[in-house]
Structures are given as C-alpha cells and as structure tokens.
Amino acid sequence: MVILSGGPGFDYDYILPVATEISKTNWAIPIELRGTGRSLPKTINPETINPKAYLSDLQALRTHLQLDRWTLLGHSEVLGGHPANAQFSPMTGGRQNTDQQIR
Numbered sequence: 001m002v003i004l005s006g007g008p009g010f011d012y013d014y015i016l017p018v019a020t021e022i023s024k025t026n027w028a029i030p031i032e033l034r035g036t037g038r039s040l041p042k043t044i045n046p047e048t049i050n051p052k053a054y055l056s057d058l059q060a061l062r063t064h065l066q067l068d069r070w071t072l073l074g075h076s077e078v079l080g081g082h083p084a085n086a087q088f089s090p091m092t093g094g095r096q097n098t099d100q101q102i103r
Contacts, residue, residue: 001070012031
C-alpha cells in the first residue's frame, strides 16, 4: 500500500504511525509527493508541481516496483487524496473496484 501524505508542504512523519500499523499485515510505502516534505524539486512552479506530474511520479514508482496492482491511501484533499482519486479517473486510464485497487 502506497501512503500519500498531505500538503502542500507536509512531510510523511505524521503518517508514519499509520504506515507502521499497516505494515503489520501489508507492504506499506509512505511517500512524499514532489513539493512536499523532503521531496523538493530545484525549481518550484506550475510546470514542476501539478497533478499531471504527481500522477506521472506515481506511475513511475508503480513501474519501478513492477506492480500490476496496488492500493493507494491518500490523506488530504489537496495532495494525498487528489492523486489517489485521480488514479481511478477514466481520463487517466485508472480503474476503480470495490477494493479501491488499480491496475
């Protein structure tokens, strides 16, 4: 399970207790999306920090981990929850099922 912290600007330290609990039964990966916490690009502007970039980063992570399916847990309306929900959008090619998993 990939756990997205909120923001903008939040690091994932506040969500580590949740990740620790989840890791008792699942693979838990807390991440900081670009522009949050310690994940700061050299240049911060609408070209480097935007929903399309977040989705691209998440797809790159999923590809790197060689996962066909995963679960995203997003916290916050702006950053954590938005990319998780966008993954399910027909516009992004995502697919939602009752387990909230994507392919």
